Amino acid sequence: MQTEEEQIAQVKDWWQRNGKPMLTGGALALVVVFGWQAWQKYQGNQAQGASIVYQQLLETALNPSGTPDAAKVAELAGKLKSDFGGTHYAQYGSLFVAKVAVEAGKLDDAAAELKAVLDKPADKTLGELARQRLARVLAAQGKAEDALKLLDGDADKAFLASREELKGDLLVQLGRADDAHAAYQKAKAALPEDAAVGGLQMKLDDLAKGDA
Numbered sequence: 001m002q003t004e005e006e007q008i009a010q011v012k013d014w015w016q017r018n019g020k021p022m023l024t025g026g027a028l029a030l031v032v033v034f035g036w037q038a039w040q041k042y043q044g045n046q047a048q049g050a051s052i053v054y055q056q057l058l059e060t061a062l063n064p065s066g067t068p069d070a071a072k073v074a075e076l077a078g079k080l081k082s083d084f085g086g087t088h089y090a091q092y093g094s095l096f097v098a099k100v101a102v103e104a105g106k107l108d109d110a111a112a113e114l115k116a117v118l119d120k121p122a123d124k125t126l127g128e129l130a131r132q133r134l135a136r137v138l139a140a141q142g143k144a145e146d147a148l149k150l151l152d153g154d155a156d157k158a159f160l161a162s163r164e165e166l167k168g169d170l171l172v173q174l175g176r177a178d179d180a181h182a183a184y185q186k187a188k189a190a191l192p193e194d195a196a197v198g199g200l201q202m203k204l205d206d207l208a209k210g211d212a
Contacts, residue, residue, distance in 0.1 A: 050089035053080050057093050061100075068100050088122045095129060102137065111137050128159045132166055144173045161190040165200060172207070181207050 057076040060068040073096075080093040094113045101110035114134040121127030131150060138147035148170045155163040164187035171180035184204050188197055 050080065050084040050087050053084070054089040054093055057096055067103075070100070070104070073097060073100055086120065086122065088126065091117045091122050091126050091130075095126075095133065098133060098137070102140075107137055107141050111141070124156055128156065128163070132159075132162060135166060135170070139170055139173060144170050148174070157190070161187045161195075163187075164190060165203075168203060172203075177207055 053076055057073065057080070060072045060076070063069070077093050077097045080087075080090040084090045094117050098110040098113040101107070101113065111134060114130045114137060117126060117130035118134060121130060135147040135150045138144070138150065148167065151163055151167050151170075164183045168180045168183035168187060171177075171183055181204065184200060184207070188200055188204070191197060191200075
């Protein structure tokens with residue numbers, strides 16, 4: 001259990017990091033402590049509410065056909081955006097909506113969902129997931145060059161292998177076998193030593209056969 005002094009210090013740090021003026025004085029500090037506790041409770045309630053809606057969204061695919069109810073998906077995704085916009089749950093919801101759109105052949109809708117996440121990602125992981133999935137959607141639309149440009153620049157080490165493998169796939173689509181081979185090699189080198197490389201090795205082998 002935090003002491004009152006620890007709570008006040010935490011609140012002051014929060015205000016400093018968010019560009020707010022420091023509050024001083026015993027009476028004001030107590031007011032801030034109670035306000036901070038209320039804010040934390042509110043945040044907890046928001047996260048719980050968002051997680052419930054997100055779970056309901058995922059459950060739309062749990063039916064005998066395995067195909068999500070489009071109307072229900074739209075309703076729940078809209079609720080996530082309106083009530084919890086910008087949160088991790090809302091953005092993972094957008095990734096799910098994009099997946100459903102792709103499965104329905106609605107690539108423009110999928111691209112719009114993914115671009116919205118990529119423009120303002122809640123964190124680096126969501127940003128990279130949206131980037132790579134958008135690149136695949138663009139490639140499916142016949143825009144492999146645009147997809148490749150989307151993957152320019154440095155990638156976080158955790159995503160380097162998947163990004164380079166995706167680059168290789170796009171380069172194969174563009175008929176640039178040598179560049180694709182180099183990208184696949186980078187992807188393989190970026191994988192942990194104990195990682196499975198079967199699929200990636202098959203792509204390298206296929207390119208080698210093509211050169212034969």
